[in-house]
Amino acid sequence: MDTENLLEIKELAVEVGGKEILHHVSLTVKAGETHVLFGPNGSGKTTLFMAIMGLPKYRVTRGSILFKGRDILGLSIDERARLGIGLALQKPPVVRGVKIKDIVATCMKGRASEEAVMRLAEKANMVEFLDREVNYGLSGGETKRSELLQLLAQEPELALLDEPESGVDLVNMALIGDLINELLHKEHPIRGRKHSGLIITHTGHILEYVRARTGYVLLDGRIVCEGDPLEILETIKRKGYEECRKCAM
Amino acid sequence: MRHVKKPDGFEEMAKAAANKPAAFGEDIDLNQFVHASEELPYEQELALLPEETKRQMLQVGVVPEGGDQRAGTFIQMDHSVVHSLVKQEGVEVMGIGQAVEKYDWLADYLWKAVAVDTDKYTAVVELGQSNGYFIRALPGSKVVYPVQACLYLSKARLAQKVHNIVIAEEDSELHIITGCTSAPRGEPGLHIGVSEFYVKRGARLTFTMIHNWTPEIAVRPRTGIIVEGDGVFISNYVILKPVHSLQMYPVARCTGENAIVRFHSILIATPGSSMDVGSKVLLEARGARGEIVSRAITTGGTITARGYIEGSAPDVKGHLECRGLILGGSGVIYAIPELKGTIPGVDLSHEAAVGKIAEEEIEYLMIRGLTRDEAIAAIVRGFLKAGIEGLPAELNAEVQRAIEASEKTLF
Structure with missing residues (x-):
């Protein structure tokens, strides 16, 4: 076993509502690395994240998911979260009555204090929203900042970020980029960096702010390409996913 | 027992209605209860009350010791007034x-x-x-701390009957916290409370009532409120513990222009509890506003949550919000929101939702590391707290304490 492999997915197949969405997906993220996942709508990107996180609706029928060398398929969502997996949802639900500051404090566990929550909220430009109910009445960009604020409080070793740039205006993109870089400990030297990320991006804008080592293209539930993320993005921009489809054949 | 002298006529009307069943709720046989009880001694020092009694009082927000944060205190046990004290000028309690x-x-x-x-x-x-009890705020007086009142049912099989009058005179401000509770023993009992509230022009009255009964007790409050011009009446009702049968349907009339009425209620029905709780607001004067918000949870009991707003004057506005959560397999929540407008230009609306907690919300909190039970508890706590927004800080603390105490028995 290679202990440097933080996340190791092998030959994964996932069903939703009896229909197989992912087929034979394999990928590995080493400690300290950031990878990005490209793919058109409906290709299975979010399904992969939900399966890693362990949501029951996303049923793994074949293959394995190892996290820090441990098979996590039998673990509940919260057990996976406590092992060090964090997920920022693309469209998180509103939870009425639960305030953002409460959930942030919960994420911080023993480290929580009013000052610590405030410090993180200042970074995420979320101070004025702390008393707001979770995701209630937030704009697209505010939702993304709220998700990243919660993840910063959680400090997961592996951050799964589902389209962190969607609905974010240009002014806020740099802030989103800063928050992700902090979450992934990008200020640390590559050598010895522990925090890793897997980022779903539809547009690739996030790559202007966050460096990634590897990119994948997911098409119809299969990884059809793996390589330099900027090179993949360039190809998609110029020729669209049709070019990737040719590769898959 | 002290009988009250009243104008003629009421006794005859009462006799004629002595067997008249209520419009809603189980018909309680009054003959199965004892109607007389011995006079209990007046207690100058509340600290000297039995420990068990004090514990029960604390659970309904009535502070028997060190009540410096109270403008006055009224304690009735069975039929006897055992304590009555005023601490602040401008308020009467007796x-x-x-x-x-x-x-x-x-x-x-x-x-x-x-x-x-x-x-x-x-x-x-x-x-x-x-x-x-009789509680009155004198004209123009602002009573900072709440007046606390406790109606305590001690004797087994007793029918406790009370008639309360509250008057907030013109431009006064008054907060009342009433705790109704019983000795924690497995005996039947009946509590009937008639409460009449008069909110005069420009006055502001908040009334917070916490009930804490036992699974054998039947409860029939009968409440009416009259709010004059620019007056504000805010009611918060909280029942989180088991009760055999509870039925109440307070009616607030806004008789003066721009009068405001808000009813908030939080109900938890455990298995065996039957609750039929409504609120009615009649907007009878120009610009009057009414709001009814209820949060109901069943873990196996039956809840009927009624709400009725009627607008019969120009420029009135009313909103009714009723949400129910079913946490136990055999629980039932029946939400009945009603609106009636009788002239053009009234603005009345309602929303009602009954269901279980959305799985998506539980999973979302689990993604943040909460266990399933912790996630449900956080959502339920949030659900209940949203029902009582806008309480004065002092009362809010009492209600939050009651909610947190009840959570321990919910899960």
Whole structure:
């Protein structure tokens, strides 16, 4: 076993509502690395994240998911979260009555204090929203900042970020980029960096702010390409996913 | 037992209604209860009350010791006023019997907001009264701390009947916290409370009532409120512990322009509990506003959550919000929101939702590391707290304490 492999997915197949969405997906993220996942709508990107996180609706029928060398398929969502997996949802639900500051404090566990929550909220430009109910009445960009604020409080070793740039205006993109870089400990030297990320991006804008080592293209539930993320993005921009489809054949 | 002198006529009306069943709820056989009880001694020092009694009082927000944060205190056990004290100028607190003797004019307030012949429960209060409280804020006085009142049912099989009158005189401000509770033993009992509230022009009255009964007790409050011009009445009702049968449907009339009424209620029905709880607001004057918000949770009991707003004057506005959560397999929540407009230009709306907690919300909190049970508890706590927004800080603390205490038994 290679202990440097933080996340190791092998030959994964996932069903939703009896229909197989992912087929034979394999990928590995080493400690300290950031990878990005490209793919058109409906290709299975979010399904992969939900399966890693362990949501029951996303049923793994074949293959394995190892996290820090441990098979996590039998673990509940919260057990996976406590092992060090964090997920920022693309469209998180509103939870009425639960305030953002409460959930942030919960994420911080023993480290929580009013000052610590405030410090993180200042970074995420979320101070004025702390008393707001979770995701209630937030704009697209505010939702993304709220998700990243919660993840910063959680400090997961592996951050799964589902389209962190969607609905974010240009002014806020740099802030989103800063928050992700902090979450992934990008200020640390590559050598010895522990925090890793897997980022779903539809547009690739996030790559202007966050460096990634590897990119994948997911098409119809299969990884059809793996390589330099900027090179993949360039190809998609110029020729669209049709070019990737040719590769898959 | 002190009987109250009242104008003629009420007794006859009460006799005629003595067997009249209530419009809603289980029909309680009044003959199965004891109607007389011995006079209990007056207690100058609340600290000297039995420990068990003090514990029960604390659970309904009534502070028996060190009540420096209270403008006054009224404690009635069974039929006896055992303590009555005023700590702040501008407020009066006493037994209703004493008040009727002191003020001739008080006769004009009896059975004016609640009809004596509403049903057999109001009738029996008139025919065999067992005290109750009189609380009044004098004109213009701002009573900072709440007045606390406790109605305590101690004797087994007793029918406790009270008649309360609350008057917030013009431009006054008054907060009341009332705790109704019983000795923690497995004996049946009946609590009937007639409460009449008068909010005069420009006055502001908040009334927070916490109930904490046992699974054998039947409860029939009968409440009427009259709010004059620019007056504000805010009611918060909280019942989180088991009860055999509870039925109440307070009616607030906005009789003056721009009067405001808000009802908030939080109900938890455990297995075996039956609750039929409604609120009614009648917007009878220009610009009056009414709001009814209820949060109901069943873990196996039955809840009927009623709400009724009627607009019969120009520029009135009313909103009714009723949400129910079903946490137990055999629980039932029946939400009945009703709106009635009788002239053009009224603005009335309602929203009602009954269901279980959305799985998506539980999973979302689990993604953040909460266990399933912790996630449900956080959502339920949030659900309940949203039902009582806008309480004064002091009362809010009491209600939050009650919610947190009940959570421990919920999960």
